[in-house]
Amino acid sequence: MQTxxxxxxxxxxxxxxxxxxxxxxxYRDGGDVTAGAAVMAYLAEHGYPVPRLRGPAGAGHRxxxxxxxxxxxxxxxxxxxxxLQGTITAEEAGARLADLLHRLHSVPARVSVDPANRILHLDLHPDNVMITSGGPVVIDWCNTEEGPPGLDWGMSALILAQVAAGNTAMAAPVRAVLASLLTCLGPTMAMGNTDSGCLTEARTRRAADPSMSESETHLLDDAMDLITELTPARP
Ligand SMILES: Nc1ncnc2c1ncn2[C@@H]1O[C@H](COP(=O)(O)OP(=O)(O)O)[C@@H](O)[C@H]1O
Ligand SMILES: [Mg+2]
Structure with missing residues (x-):
């Protein structure tokens, strides 16, 4: 296709x-969009904000x-x-990410029969959300799976925490986004080590991610500590 x-x-x-x-x-490296496309089509049917696909997305029709x-x-x-432009505050960004996660996890799973499982994005961070005139829209569904919502929260929190634990100019604003996200987590969400192990699973996945640089991998321990530090105490 002409680009x-x-x-x-x-x-x-x-x-x-x-x-x-x-x-x-x-995809630059031969990834397969088929599974992600089917999930996007399903989420659009359920009113979740994803880009509309052109043509039928179902396997075999593309x-x-x-x-x-x-x-x-x-x-x-x-x-x-x-x-970065200052048109949204860090608190708003964290709250919007949390809202997008909560809404995603309120959609019934597409294939799983385990009632606790939901569609997970697994890479829902501020560079995978576009702010349009119609509201925020979530892009980049290449990592999607079904599983426990806590894992999605864990991945989002850890991705933010790795930036917040680094020494770039982004560290301070992203720390504030993370604090806001964790405040919006809600008391019923199981993410921490003592709850469901979802945060530990998120760490394992991040550590195994071949697209992460060595310096990013080195920040994982500090990132885990930061999440613990910024998670509001639960009664
Ligand atoms: N539907 C879209 N409309 C406009 N720009 C897009 C759209 N989807 C992606 N982009 C742009 O392309 C970039 C890369 O897309 P993304 O799906 O996030 O790929 P990657 O997995 O490589 O991060 C995004 O950060 C965004 O700038
Ligand atoms: Mg992306």
């Missing part, structure tokens, strides 16, 4: 404009290569850009 302007490039994919309404997301996904072009900054 236009490169709109964005993350760790795994390039996203090109097709026109004002559609973009092409293409005509594009498995590395390619054509979806609605979103207009607006990412939540990270909005944070």
């Amino acid at each position: 236009g302007e490169l709109l964005g490039s993350g760790r795994s994919a390039d996203v090109f404009a097709i026109d004002d309404h559609w973009v092409l997301r293409r 005509t594009e290569p498995r590395t390619d996904l054509v979806m609605q072009r979103l207009h607006g900054p990412s939540m990270l850009q909005a944070l």
